[in-house]
Amino acid sequence: MARSSTRPTSRDVAQAAGVSQAAVSLVLGEKWRGRVSAATADRVRAAARELGYRPNLAARNLRLGRTRTVLLVVPALTTEFFAGVYTGAARVAAAHGFGVVLYPSPEGIGPARDPFASAQAALDGVIASSMAADALAAIRGDQLPLVMLDSDPAGSLGGATVNLDIADGVRQLCEHLFDLGHRRLLHLAADVASWTFEVRARELARRAAAVPGARVRTARAPISIDGAVSATLAALGGPGPRPTAVVCDDDKLAAGAYKAIRRAGLRVPEDVSVTGLDDLALATAIDPELTTVRLDAELFGERGMQALLAVLEGGTPAGGDIPVQLVVRGSTAPPGTP
Known part of the structure; x- marks a missing residue:
């Protein structure tokens, strides 16, 4: 199968695979299950690879009403733990074609200034640490699909929760x-x-x-x-x-x-x-x-992003707290004589 000298389109993929453009859209949008056969999906993906086809994400996102951008609200960027949370969240986000924007709310100076003209227009959802929950009000983040980290499941602003044990x-x-x-x-x-x-x-x-x-x-x-x-x-x-x-x-x-x-x-x-x-x-x-x-900060971030993806797809996030582990070192011993 010869590559076109111009950028291939979904019509080119459909012709190469012998299917409709609608089928191409379903397969490349990962919406094909139960609608086209696995063999057809494999044929579409093979044709797209051979042609070097890349979907126009901007156009697709406009059609879907998605920005494929989420906000991670943390207390501060100077904390090693929250750097790990960001790393884990960004890893899962990237694997699903999403980007993660950080919004720090440093202790002592209040929430950072709202970086968005309209958070609802700029974001698909929010992951927020309970330590920075007050910052959500500044961007009306509680009006978006929301996952709270380390937060009381009974009072999490209506969002899903992901907690360490x-x-x-x-x-x-x-x-x-x-x-x-x-x-x-x-x-x-x-x-x-x-x-x-x-x-x-x-x-x-x-x-x-x-x-x-x-x-x-x-x-x-x-x-x-x-x-x-x-x-x-x-x-x-x-x-x-x-x-x-x-x-x-x-x-x-x-x-x-x-x-x-x-x-x-x-x-x-x-x-x-x-x-x-x-x-x-x-x-x-x-x-x-x-x-x-x-505390596994990166796994915490991964689970937070996975939970938000589930919410965005209309599903239910996986339950259960993330296990933690005591590490015994030299700072503890039997009590000495006063």
Whole structure:
């Protein structure tokens, strides 16, 4: 079959395959199942490859009312975790002919300015972290097909949800610390109004309540090294017995806890054990390396994009939380003698 010197059209493919243009459109648009035979679909694809045919995506999208662009709303671009979420989402999007636009809502300065004259005209859908949910109002993102990440399924603005199994991660941490003999825990909690951090606090309290003699004291801190240092120092110097373990809402807070413990003249883990939650690169850069819960950020992004694709096709996203895994390193040990 000879290639045409001009750009081939769907009519050329139809003639080469011996089918109608409508059949070509169905096959190349992946809408053929149940409407044309598998043999016909194979014949159309073979003809398109031989001719070097590429569909006019702009024209097709105009006909379908699709932009094939989705928005990923995250708290900030400086966080390694959300970089992984973007990588996973973009990988799945690219495989389906979609692009992903990032919309950061940095903590402390409010949502970024709306980059769209009309989000509804520019986007097919939105994937949003619950930590940046307030930004949705600025672009009316809740008016579009929506998937919420790390969000309460009962209050997710009417969108689908994709969650990591954070509660199970806290369970794994608690079992590890209680098995080592710890009973006095300090919860270094992220001072961020977000469902995912509420889950951490709730599960930690529930697990401690089931262990005789276990107590949890809470200190809140912004997600920063300096904030964690100040909050941990204040808690270590407070009244009552010193905590033997610090349970941190994320790895950055844990790094700050390390600094505070050493400033107080104590050692990690001989005097105070420390745990994190994320398993960022930071976890193995500090000494001793951090016991933490590994969250697969790229898989999180992939599942978020897959869920949005299912919503756009009128289907139901796959259910079930994404498993997480405790990684035990050198920052935890049995409690020492006060």
